[in-house]
Amino acid sequence: CAQGLIWGIMAIGVYITYKILDLADLTVDGTMATGGAVCVMMMTSGHSVWTSMLVAFIVGCIAGLVTGALHTAFGIPAILAGILTQLGLYSVNLRILDNKANQAINVDKYDLLLSLRHVRELALNNPIFVSLIFLIILIAVTYCFFGTELGCALRATGANPGMSRANGINTSFNKVLGLMISNGIVALSSSLLAHYQGFVDVNMGRGAIVIGLAAVIISDVLFSRLFRNFALKLAGVAIGAVIYYIVIQIVLWLGLNTNLLKLLSALIVAVFLAIPHWKASVAAGRAGKGGR
Numbered sequence: 001c002a003q004g005l006i007w008g009i010m011a012i013g014v015y016i017t018y019k020i021l022d023l024a025d026l027t028v029d030g031t032m033a034t035g036g037a038v039c040v041m042m043m044t045s046g047h048s049v050w051t052s053m054l055v056a057f058i059v060g061c062i063a064g065l066v067t068g069a070l071h072t073a074f075g076i077p078a079i080l081a082g083i084l085t086q087l088g089l090y091s092v093n094l095r096i097l098d099n100k101a102n103q104a105i106n107v108d109k110y111d112l113l114l115s116l117r118h119v120r121e122l123a124l125n126n127p128i129f130v131s132l133i134f135l136i137i138l139i140a141v142t143y144c145f146f147g148t149e150l151g152c153a154l155r156a157t158g159a160n161p162g163m164s165r166a167n168g169i170n171t172s173f174n175k176v177l178g179l180m181i182s183n184g185i186v187a188l189s190s191s192l193l194a195h196y197q198g199f200v201d202v203n204m205g206r207g208a209i210v211i212g213l214a215a216v217i218i219s220d221v222l223f224s225r226l227f228r229n230f231a232l233k234l235a236g237v238a239i240g241a242v243i244y245y246i247v248i249q250i251v252l253w254l255g256l257n258t259n260l261l262k263l264l265s266a267l268i269v270a271v272f273l274a275i276p277h278w279k280a281s282v283a284a285g286r287a288g289k290g291g292r
Contacts, residue, residue: 001128001242001245001246002114002116002119002126002127002128002130002131002196003193003196003197003245004241004242004243004244004245004246005128005131005132005134005135005238005241005242006131006189006192006193006196007189007211007212007215007241007242007244007245008135008215008237008238008239008240008241008242009131009134009135009138009185009188009189009192009238010028010032010185010186010189010190010208010211010212010241011211011212011215011216011237011238011240011241012138012139012142012185012234012237012238013028013181013182013183013184013185013186013189013212014028014182014186014209014212014213014215014216015212015215015216015233015234015237016142016178016181016182016185017178017179017182018212018213018216019158019216020146020154020155020158020178021154021157021158021174021175021178021179021182022158022159023071023078023158023175023178023179024078024079024082025064025067025078025079025082025179025182025183025209026079026082026083026086026209027063027064027066027067027081027082027085027086027089027179027183028082028086028182028183028186028205028208028209028212029086029205029206029207029208029209030063030085030086030087030088030089030090030092030093030205031060031063031064031089031183031186031187031190031205032186032187032189032190032193032204032205032208033089033093033190033200033201033202033203033204033205034056034059034060034063034089034092034093034096034187034190034205035056035057035059035060035186035187035188035189035190035191035194036056036190036191036193036194036200036204037093037096037097037103037194037200037202038052038055038056038059038096038187038191039052039053039055039056039190039191039194039195039200040052040103040105040191040194040199040200041096041097041098041103042055042056043105043110044103044105044110048111049110049111049112049113049195052191053188053191053192056187056188056190056191057184057185057187057188057191058184059187060183060184060185060186060187060188060190061180061181061183061184061187062180063085063089063183063187064176064179064180064181064182064183064184065176065179065180066085066088067081067082067084067085067179067183068081068175068176068177068178068179068180069176070084070085071175071176071179072172072175072176073172078175090202093202094202097200097202101201101202101203102199102200102201102202103199103200104198104199105194105195105198105199105200106198107198112195112198113130113192113195114127114130114131114192114195114196115127115195115196115198116196116197116198117198127196131192131196134192135238138185138188139231139234139235139238140231142234143230143231143234146230147230150177153169153174154174154177154178156169157169157171157174157175157178158178186208186212190204190205207262207265210262210265210266210269211241211244211265212241213269214240214241214244214265214268214269214272215237215238215240215241215243215244216237216240217240217269217272217273218240218243218244218272219233219236219237219239219240220276221272221275221276222236222240222243223236223239223240244268247268248261248264248265251264
């Protein structure tokens, strides 16, 4: 469940680009490894956990800045800009990890915020409790930010770019800022995931966008009518990530071959994406019959 909450933090970053900015950003698969790599390597070099996580967040923001610059300044479509940045980040992550594919970090030697070792302890260092605290703080900060004038401009940019430009809003700047915030949050969740599992791997972010989209879509399908408030929508995304994690764990517990895990993830996302279409088709059919 703690890992599901960490995925929920990452999913909030995906929500910002996918739902608020209406951009398909694939940089996530790269920054999901970058944040953990930066945090782990800084901590093993003697820096504090908070400094390491702050730098991980900043590096994630820089990755988002690169994607935003490729999209707005060079006119490259957002999805392709994200792919280009993601590809480049693979080499960057290897360099951060000193040309190693992975790097371990021991909870006995370093002051980690959370660890898989403490998952069964009923104490403040339980990773579920720590992840939940981080999630609540993130939702509160994000909610407050998007209630400001700049945050409202970001939301307007995603909702109607043409009207936003007509009202003097710099949509290019807002897209870049949104991508920076999104990838910064993803990098932050990556650093927490590295703490939790006790290592970082250069391929740790592979498929992260699928998990993030699954959480967003599950939340949209299950809670769209219940959660109208923006803060509750963010909480719904986190709950969607936990639901996705639980479904995956149940299927693995039933004995599914782990080699089929990516296929299962794709099927789950496809089903939840199709549900709104099926509902609309059924409603349209009933309306047609009623009209006769």
